[in-house]
Amino acid sequence: MSDANARPAAPSARPLSPHLQVYRMTLTMAMSIVHRITGGALYVGALLLAWWLIAASTNARVFSTISWFLASWMGQIILFGFTWALFHHLLGGIRHFLWDAAYGMDHPEREYLAQATLIGAIVLTIAVWAISFMVR
């Protein structure tokens, strides 16, 4: 421990509160960050839903344009990402509900929950896309 009376050279340079860079990265922390990123991605992704619905309500010609885009490799990658982000955020939200009720906050449980969210979202995404390839 340093001398308690020693004044820091530049008080203004001290952090206002502990933030991301002072902690070792853990799975739960990474999942928290990814929850926010997927939320932001879905926010932007809502544009795609609005575009698709507007096209469907306009006419067949406009609808064929977005259908072509969504069926292209770029559209398929965006839709795949959207599906994963939706499931990841959905399972993350359920995990937050469990934490709100004070379940699964202790050491092994919270790690299992984080792993279940991560793996569950990937499994659900692959399952939905498997169904989509079967029905098309």
Added chain:
Amino acid sequence: MSNDPRSLSTELSKVRFLGSARSGVLDSWRMRLTSAALIPLSIAFVWIVLSLIGKDYNQVRAALGSPLESVLMLLFILAGVYHMHLGMRSIIVDYVHDNALREWTLIASACFCACIALACVYSVLRIGFA
């Protein structure tokens, strides 16, 4: 907070600005309300989209325009956009530190959410009532 018995300040003035005693928990409650609603609604949304694969324009309109699909889509859109609005607002207040920029960003986000909601709701209703 001073607990000096000689203090002339009122109890109310002592606790004022020390924390929320009004509507601070309302956004937190609405976030959980929309989250809970979105668990079944987003599953319904995925199911609706899957059911539309391989259908042509008229078949898509007929499916989206049926009452069950329309109502589920409208609920998904309304709960989803409100959830988006609250989520983006907490992201903005966390990361945008300049006061003026933060206020304008909050306004822009609220307007974006309103546009998305209205565009989606109008389109679904138009398909349904066509």
